[in-house]
Amino acid sequence: MTTVTESAAITGVCVVEPRVFGDERGVFVETYRREWIPQGGREMIQANRADRQAGCIVGLHYHLHQADYWYVPIGTARVVLHDLRDGSPTDGATLALDLGATADGGHDHRGIFIPPGVAHGFAALTDMTITYLVDGYYNPADELGVAWDDPAVTADWGVAEPILSDRDRTNPRRADIDPALRPRFGLRY
16 A cells, blocks of 8 residues: 655655555556645646766755656665745755665665755765656746755765766855745745
């Protein structure tokens, strides 16, 4: 049976542990259902895939208008989330969890729903693939970021010498985000 747990660390973030069917041929996993997300979830309208080499850090990114749903089918990612939403009961909280392959050679198959306003990023602990569903088409005006190494985020990325994009090297610290670009808790943009 699939279980969905709202994070105790960040309001609105949901961790999904899907039911896994397996036999000698392999496994089948239903990785996402809209009905799993509280309040019926949001309609996901675009799917993306990214492949990253071990040591890469992507993020922290955030959106005012877009929710994401992440699943790691290959490799292991350390997912880091940080609540940027003014008025949120968990504003300023950080959550880190590993998704994908496990140390014992298995795979945990968890997915994670990330609401708008929650900064999100991941470190490739191994070579990996991440798939993500989004509820909005790509909008460069809604592609925002916060520094991955901001002390206010207090994240353990699990990577000693990260490989970063130019964008992720230059994101502002949380304290330096333009107030007009700070998300507000409870608003549906």
